Amino acid sequence: MKKFYLIWIMAVMLLGHLPAASAQETNKAIQDKVKSLEIAYISKELNLSPDEAQKFWPVYNKYSREIELLIQDRKQRMKVNKQQTRTDRTADDAMDAELGYERKMLDIRTRYKEEFKKVIPPRKVTDFFRSEREFRTMMIRQLKERKENRNMRRQRQ
Structure with a gap:
């Protein structure tokens, strides 16, 4: 605490x-x-540990870049959506795009969970996502x- x-x-x-x-x-x-x-x-x-840190941070940096790119893409898409006239069709498309974003985010985290487990113990991978x-x-x-x-x-x- x-x-x-x-x-x-x-x-x-x-x-x-x-x-x-x-x-x-x-x-x-x-x-x-x-x-x-x-x-x-x-x-x-x-x-x-120093050995874990040496292996962890490069994987973290790649993970972080992928997450940041996905978030930037989402923000850009949201700007475009705000400029469009709201219809049932555009609302449905926006909802599909948001679900696609969440799916991609989950895919990245799932993939990197395995990458992180290659360089640090599973307990620390869990601690990483929690922190x-x-x-x-x-x-x-x-x-x-x-x-x-x-x-x-x-x-x-």
């Missing part, structure tokens, strides 16, 4: 001290900082809290 709060505090500190820059630079800076926090969190949770979920949940909660705080400050003004 201490680890969770330590990472949480690091996230708040890093996200709160981003330099003022263009929106695109800020987005990239945020993504880089979040990725660094995620790697730190996963490192602490897995407690990899990945925990980190994502923690970051979503942090973003929601920040948004609520901004809204409360605006209401007071």
Whole structure:
């Protein structure tokens, strides 16, 4: 539990001290900082030996790139869908595309579960997927809290 709060505090500190820059630079800076926090969190949770770490991180990097590409593709598709006129046909197509996204995400995770098991014990593979979920949940909660705080400050003004 201490680890969770330590990472949480690091996230708040890093996200709160981003330099003022263009929106695109800020987005990239945020993504880089979040990725660094995620790697730190996963490192602490897995407690990899040097040999395990040497084998794990290259597989993780490939896994992470595939996930990021899939997410980017989904975001792009969602932008296009928002610009289309909503009809039953486009709604049905959007639902099929979303299910396809979820299927591809599951396929990637299933494939990499086997890849990870080649380089670390199954117990640590399970810990990896759990810690990945925990980190994502923690970051979503942090973003929601920040948004609520901004809204409360605006209401007071």
